[in-house]
Amino acid sequence: MINIFDVDGVLIDVSKSYHYSIKDTVDFFSKKDNNLKELLDVKLSFGINNDWDASLAGILYSLSGMDLNNFKEAFKPYSTKLENFYRFAKDYGINLPNYNELVEYFEDRYRIHRDKERLIIPHNILAKIREKSDVMGVITGRPFADLDYTFKLFDLYKYFDFIITEDDIPQPNLRKPSSYPLKMFFKKFDYKNPSFYIGDTIADYLMVYNYNKEEGKNIEFILFENSHNTNVPAKLKVKEPEKLLEVIE
Numbered sequence: 001m002i003n004i005f006d007v008d009g010v011l012i013d014v015s016k017s018y019h020y021s022i023k024d025t026v027d028f029f030s031k032k033d034n035n036l037k038e039l040l041d042v043k044l045s046f047g048i049n050n051d052w053d054a055s056l057a058g059i060l061y062s063l064s065g066m067d068l069n070n071f072k073e074a075f076k077p078y079s080t081k082l083e084n085f086y087r088f089a090k091d092y093g094i095n096l097p098n099y100n101e102l103v104e105y106f107e108d109r110y111r112i113h114r115d116k117e118r119l120i121i122p123h124n125i126l127a128k129i130r131e132k133s134d135v136m137g138v139i140t141g142r143p144f145a146d147l148d149y150t151f152k153l154f155d156l157y158k159y160f161d162f163i164i165t166e167d168d169i170p171q172p173n174l175r176k177p178s179s180y181p182l183k184m185f186f187k188k189f190d191y192k193n194p195s196f197y198i199g200d201t202i203a204d205y206l207m208v209y210n211y212n213k214e215e216g217k218n219i220e221f222i223l224f225e226n227s228h229n230t231n232v233p234a235k236l237k238v239k240e241p242e243k244l245l246e247v248i249e
């Protein structure tokens with residue numbers, strides 16, 4: 001059995017770390033006090049898995065002068081590629097920050113907020129899943145430095161055989177929902193049934209869907225449910241760590 005985990009929203013609650021960092025970043029570059037709920041709506045409506053990109057989309061929303069629904073309608077054709085975020089900015093006369101400058105500011109804010117994170121799946125459940133697994137892995141959009149801090153803080157490295165982070169993805173279009181991270185994982189380990197990917201976003205679901213379609217495999221996607229992801233079309237859904245263990249068993 002192979003079990004692969006997303007991190008944010010699955011292993012770790014980031015509602016007071018990455019989510020706060022998105023708002024801080026959008027507020028700084030837009031020079032406005034923005035509504036966090038609306039910024040998360042933009043991120044989740046378009047399945048923007050990377051929070052640097054989500055911050056950029058939030059800046060576009062904040063500076064567009066549109067209400068949320070009109071912005072979402074206007075932004076939809078531009079939402080699937082990072083380069084199109086900048087095309088939207090050009091088409092609508094919005095000045096965006098340099099991407100590297102945005103990343104630097106975001107990461108500075110995250111380092112302020114990161115100690116507010118908490119573990120979602122407790123050690124006793126992770127240990128039981130580890131016992132049943134031939135391989136346990138992680139595929140996350142976090143940069144390695146962020147993951148390393150959190151995994152050391154919560155003593156998580158001991159459960160996992162292989163970890164893929166943002167730093168391992170060579171270009172933005174190969175991030176989730178691309179199948180590339182899963183293809184990279186299964187170059188390291190032979191595919192076997194059953195294999196599960198536990199995620200919490202439409203990007204996670206689509207990564208699994210795309211991989212299965214392209215490779216003719218049958219990785220089962222398990223959605224870790226929360227109030228923001230009820231629209232993700234997953235066959236297997238869990239809300240509690242104990243239920244996750246039941247499904248895997």
